[in-house]
Amino acid sequence: MLITDHLLLNYKRCNRRTFLEIYGNPQQKDPEKDFLLKLKRENQSHIRNVIQARSFDYHQPEVSRHHWQLNTQQTIELMRQGVDCIYRGMLSLTFAEWKAVLGEQIFLAKLKDNQQEISSQILSTVTFIAAPSLLIKQSGKSRFGNWEYVPINIKLGRRAKPEYKLIAAFHSQMLGIIQGTIPERSQLILREHNDYFINLDHWLIKMQYIVADCFVMLVDKLEPEVFISRQRCSLCNWHGHCYKIAQSEQHLSLVPGVTPRRYEDLQQMGINSVESLIEVEETRLGEMVGYDVARQLKQQIAAIQSDRALVKSSFDLINTQPIPTGAIELYFDIEAEPERQTDYLLGVLVVDRAENTEKFSAFLAEKPEDEGKIWQQFLDFTALYPDAPIFHYSEYEVDTIKRLARLYDTPKSTTKDLLSRFVDLHRWVTKSVVFPVESYSLKALANWIGFYWRETKGSGDQSVCWYDQWLQTQDRALLELILSYNEDDCRATRCLKDWLLDFLESQRNQKITLTQSMKK
The missing domain is CATH 1.10.150.20 (5' to 3' exonuclease, C-terminal subdomain)
Known part of the structure; x- marks a missing residue:
């Protein structure tokens, strides 16, 4: 059994996922989502960019990480030679090697808790595997000579997440056993190329208990309970x-x-x-x-x-002002690319209730550098309807308006006037109504009241993938998918607003009627 750093990373996020990766039926897995594949490509690109930006002069094993045993041998040989930097290397330890250094106390305690006996035959099959992004040589003392290695992990995240710290400590412990000395530090390089150093005094101990928990779960085949988050x-x-x-x-x-x-x-x-x-x-x-x-x-x-x-029992139906309405109303939704920090589509549905018409307008950045242009187009467009409330679902739209305004030096008065018209329907929902749904996402609520998207596989993540593919292929069919999905987001927001307004008004009238009848 291979207990890898990837399994431990997943264990920290969801122990059931780690269990299923070992014992689950692969045929029951969902196809890998385009967005996840995109993240994996971007992570590899990020690693290459960091290596290039920092001019790491690296060596790497001749074999790929798929051949982990031979890769480990070649990695250790590079460490023995004292090369300055090792890229795509691997470290591996048997259970006996791991236990010999750390002692049996933690593992025995965990096994006793579960009242299980694990045969030596099973233990002999357990191997711990680590794949740090880089191993960097520095002065010190190790079994290789007057030098030692420290692990560096390059991650796409913007902050040092607990699971990153766990893996950094795991790499340090593995490295310590192999070279005879634990590094004084373990380093993360994050999305903005900023460095983060792990407090190993804290995380080495925490890591050892987490590894023991994961180990016991896997060797005892203790399937964790389902929990949908x-x-x-x-x-x-x-x-x-x-x-x-x-x-x-x-x-x-x-x-x-x-x-x-x-x-x-x-x-x-x-x-x-x-x-x-x-x-x-x-x-x-x-x-x-x-x-x-x-x-x-x-x-x-x-x-x-x-x-x-x-x-909702806490909502004051009688004294709360109803949801704002207008002769003309705007429904607003954004599509954004987090990797490029670009808002590439600002979609607006204009509803003219007097004329009983609606029209969708999209301000689309066909290349990321057009973001400033579509922002100005959006400002000019919304200025045509100065009295129209602007409905949206979630705080993201407000945060984005503030970001774009700062980025493109929009006058504060303009931003303030614009935001004063925003109406967050998510806030209205969460304070006023309890829906018979499993999620309070826009899609879940809109589906329940009878609205369905034309693009059945559409989602915010999928829109990002379509945009990424558009930039690579210039296939305009991808832009049409993005526009269709965003337009339906706007229409779903309109559908939800109309439903909320009618529902709360009818409930208010019923309550007033009931109150009056009781007084009689």
Whole structure:
């Protein structure tokens, strides 16, 4: 069994994913998404760019990382020769080598917790494998001579995530065992080419316990429970498989508001399913998770059970001003490329309620350097409708307006006037209505009220892939896919706004009528 740094990285994010990578049926995996493939290409490009920018004069093993045993031998030989930099090298250790240096205490404690005995035959098959981006020579003492190596990992992320720190510590420990001395530091180079140094005093100990947990899970074949986390699971190839299991079990993670921490609290109360959440009294639930959360979860379950939307119990139907409306309204949505930090499409649907017409206008940067041009076009266009409210879904649109305004020196008065017209429907939804859905994304809500996108495979991530492919191929059909998807985002926002306005008004009228009848 190979316990790789890639498996450990996934374990830190989702232990079930690591388990499935070893024991799952490959036929149950989803096809790899275009966006994930794009990220992998960009990560490799980022590594090459960093190496070039820093003029690393590297050596590398003659064989690829697919042949990890021979690659490890050649990597160690390069370390023995004392080359300045090693690229695409690998490190590997048997379980016996790992245990001999670290001792058995952590592993034995974990095995005792699980009351399992692992045969020496199984242990003899376990190998730990690390693949740091670079190994850099520095002065010091090691079994190779008056030098030692430190690991550098080059990552596409903008911040030093815990899983990056875990792997950095794992690489340092592996390197320490092989060269006879643990490096004093381990380094990350992130998206902006900025350096981050890992506190190994903290992370080496933390890493050893995480590795032991992962080790026990894999050798004992302890399959972790399903938990659907919308953001974390979205790019995982096992999402479809896990989601089917969660649906069949009526798993609580499918209920909006049930976070991993709240799920632990619910489990302590013996609440492990939707049915058991329905049965528990709200007061008892509130004692564990807080009364506001308990009320929210109870309403969410009631909405799902009845398959109908409910007014949130904390929302003041009578005294809250209704959603703004106008004779002309604008519905706004953005498509952005995070790698290039470019907003390449600003889409606006103009709805003229007096004339009963609607028209979609798109400000599209056919190349990233056109971003400033489409920003000005957008400003000029919205200025044509100075009294029109601008509806959008999420804070991203507001944040983007602020970013573009700063970047292109837009007068503060212009930005302030523009933002004063923005109406975030996501905020309206979350404060006023409980929907019978598993997610409060625009797509989930719009689908529930009957709106469907023309591009069935369309998504924000897919739009980014289409734009990336457009830049490479200049195939205008890709631009048409982007425009179609963005237009439907705008139309879905309009559909949601109209539904919300009608629903809240009808509920308000019903409440007023009920109140008046009770007074009589």
